[in-house]
Amino acid sequence: MTDTSPVWQMPPGAQWIGHDVLVDLPLATPGHRAILDRFIAEDGSTPVLRAPWAQVGWFAEAAAWMEAQLGDHGYTLTKPVEQIKNWCLASLLRADTTRGDVYFLHEKDASVRARLRDAYLRLWADFEPMDRLLAMWSLAEPLCALHQAVSYRHITANVEPVASRELDWASPFWQRKVIEALLQGDIGRSG
Numbered sequence: 001m002t003d004t005s006p007v008w009q010m011p012p013g014a015q016w017i018g019h020d021v022l023v024d025l026p027l028a029t030p031g032h033r034a035i036l037d038r039f040i041a042e043d044g045s046t047p048v049l050r051a052p053w054a055q056v057g058w059f060a061e062a063a064a065w066m067e068a069q070l071g072d073h074g075y076t077l078t079k080p081v082e083q084i085k086n087w088c089l090a091s092l093l094r095a096d097t098t099r100g101d102v103y104f105l106h107e108k109d110a111s112v113r114a115r116l117r118d119a120y121l122r123l124w125a126d127f128e129p130m131d132r133l134l135a136m137w138s139l140a141e142p143l144c145a146l147h148q149a150v151s152y153r154h155i156t157a158n159v160e161p162v163a164s165r166e167l168d169w170a171s172p173f174w175q176r177k178v179i180e181a182l183l184q185g186d187i188g189r190s191g
Contacts, residue, residue: 022036051108062104062106066081067081076098076099091106093105093106142181143178
């Protein structure tokens, strides 16, 4: 088991035990024995449906990748990468850097987002062809994020310094995205 929680501590009187002890340990709920036996029998093999971030070594690999990518873009870590959220559909990592916090979201199935988008856009298909709706969607994403980032810049004057630092990256990031879209002709093109 890889514990990536920055705050978890083992309760007093608790201890880690090996498989050899666990096999003979009486359980409060006998039905849990089959679940534990199945887990122990994995012997390093990974069940098909297990999320990548629930596999041994994933966090170390993801944190190393994140650190390398940040370094390539001029960011320096001020403390180790941490996993701040972990659930069945995704894992969220945070890197505290000299330029503010940076987040990495790893989704188990990124197609879910696309399927939700497409289902929503199909409601508008009577008004515009799907390819045009998808183009408008791709333009709206950075524009909406830029609007939110600019709005938050006005709020940051009245928030705690740590929250202000987390928001500092958003405005320049989304401004660059909008400028890139303008340069590529994705914004302002009629048709």
